[in-house]
Amino acid sequence: MAWCIANDLDFEGAKVFLPERFPFLEHTPLFDYRNNLEMQQQVLPPYVLDSVKHISNLPGRRFIKAHLPFRLLPQKIQDGSTKAKIIYVTRNPKDTCVSYFHHCQLLEGYKGNFEDFFKIFLDGLVCFGPFWSHVLEFWEASKTNPNILFLKYEDMKKDLISVIHQTTEFLNKKLSSDQIDILAKHLSFESMKNNRATNYEVVIEINKENNLIDKEKCETGSFMRSGKIGGWKALMTNEMSDQIDLWSKQSLIGSPDFSFTS
DSSP states (O other), rough: OOHHHHTTSSSTTTGGHHHSSSBBHHHHHHHGGGGGGGGGGGGOHHHOOOOOHHTTTOSSSSOOOOOGGGGGGGGGHTTTOOOEEEEEEEEEEHHHHHHHHHHHHHHHHOOOHHHHHHHHHHOOOSSSOOOOHHHHHHHHHHOTTTTEEEHHHHHHHHHHHHHHHHHHHTTOOOOHHHHHHHHHHHHHHHHHHHHHHHHHTTHHHHHHHHHSSSSTTTTOOSOOOOOTTTTTTTTHHHHHHHHHHHHHHHTTTTTTTTOOOO
């Protein structure tokens, strides 16, 4: 969404694989493909080989994806002295937990069960955790920093048009009603799920070919699964749900103005 809006709906340019035009800052530290013997003969793009260096060398305006907590961002971003803009997107912790479990199976080679994953998620031991400190740091910063746009996945699912309007204004761009309708169709879950530039099927295929993930377990898996609000109910027990409710209530004691749709 951000890339399309900032680039005046360049849908032709949007056919380029998303990580290439919107590189992931932490890609190389997280996925060191260079040391995987079965991949030595493969030609890997610079945004995979050295994501930090690749981003540093990008000319002009840059689009950077990152999962870093607010406290680890450059000081100029933290104190608001830079004009760089941040669009932060979060999601209900229950759906986040289930979604991240499937993500780790497909892209990170996780072979454990959901019960174990649930425990480490609650304990804040998954990558970029703990969940609530990550979310609330950005939430508090967004209240005073006009260069931070705080979005919730649930709002995007319920009213994508309004979120597009909000993001367009944040990026100081203008789109007509017709353009916004066209963009909304392009950004629909089904459209993105079937789009090779955004569905990460290329990465999943490479992981399967090089035995980086459990082929049998992930044979029918996809990076973009259902995208539904409340999809956690298909995997999470009532006891797990209650645990997250209590954990969330305790975590939000100092932030009474924050809530999620569950």
